[in-house]
Amino acid sequence: MFISIVIPTYNRKPILEKCLYALEKQRFTDSKVNTYEIVLVDDGSTDGTLEWLNKNTNDFPHVHCFVQNHLGPASARNLGIEKAKGDIIIFIDSDLVVTKSFLQSHADALVKGEEKLGNDRLFTYGSVINTCNFNNPTAEAYKVTDFSAAFFATGNVAIARKWLEKAGLFDISFKQYGWEDLELGVRLKKLGLKLIKCPEAVGYHWHPAFNLKQIPSLINQEIERGKMGVLFYQKHPTFEVRLMIQMTLFHKVLWGILSLGGTLNENTLSPILQWFINRGKPQIALEIARIFLNWYNVKAVYKAYQDI
Incomplete structure (x- = not known):
């Protein structure tokens, strides 16, 4: 071999x-x-x-x-x-x-x-x-x-x-x-x-420990992932792929509710994220940040889909 x-x-x-x-x-x-x-x-x-x-x-x-x-x-x-x-x-x-x-x-x-x-x-x-x-x-x-x-x-x-x-x-x-x-x-x-x-x-x-300086690149990454997700769906238009790329009503409602329609975002959550980071818990901070990161992703998916 x-x-x-x-x-x-x-x-x-x-x-x-x-x-x-x-x-x-x-x-x-x-x-x-x-x-x-x-x-x-x-x-x-x-x-x-x-x-x-x-x-x-x-x-x-x-x-x-x-x-x-x-x-x-x-x-x-x-x-x-x-x-x-x-x-x-x-x-x-x-x-x-x-x-x-x-x-x-x-x-x-x-x-x-x-x-x-x-x-x-x-x-x-x-x-x-x-x-x-x-x-x-x-x-x-x-x-x-x-x-x-x-x-x-x-x-x-x-x-x-x-x-x-x-x-x-x-x-x-x-x-x-x-x-x-x-x-x-x-x-x-x-x-x-x-x-x-x-x-x-x-x-x-x-990967480096999460900090607030990473947020802009992480948001951009989620937006890119949303766009590429729609390309994925174009090639394989199945419900399984829709689930994978979060292009379902469930995901839209889920992350919309969890982020309070985008109210919980990188600006409003940054104090609590920094609080966890200061206490040596960057992974918890990152998991909280996923609330708005996933919301950016879902929005990017639907925007890319509408554009085509």
């Missing part, structure tokens, strides 16, 4: 360093994995990522780096698949720090899954634990909020490249934030692929 780990990156040099060093420390308990490579696609970074990598090439014998203009993660992953040599593709994000048994765990799950199903129409999905502990990200414990019901998400997934090629790869129309991986998941499901959970393949998803 030849594994290619495809990683798109854009201006994430500090955490990318931890990501790559962790991948170079993989340990294998049997011969399922013959060899592996790390296919890094730099999506036009301007933070010195390439310069740092060039200075430290001896530390990363498995890394093959490719560069493109800033075209987004869908395009970057497609380039990574094109350049990859492996028969198995593992997608992770460049802010994910994995354990030493990460690749072996995915390999084991793929083999066992194929034996159980009697065919190879499957992919494995590992655990993603969110953390804001930059110095020691792997110290974070699993939390209820780390649960994901996504069918196919590129934060930590392993799949045979032939299924990606048969499904048609990622749709590069998704140029803004969100949904390009779940949209591909819909096409993979139509091919009959099954999801095999692989909790032993653990990745720690680092």
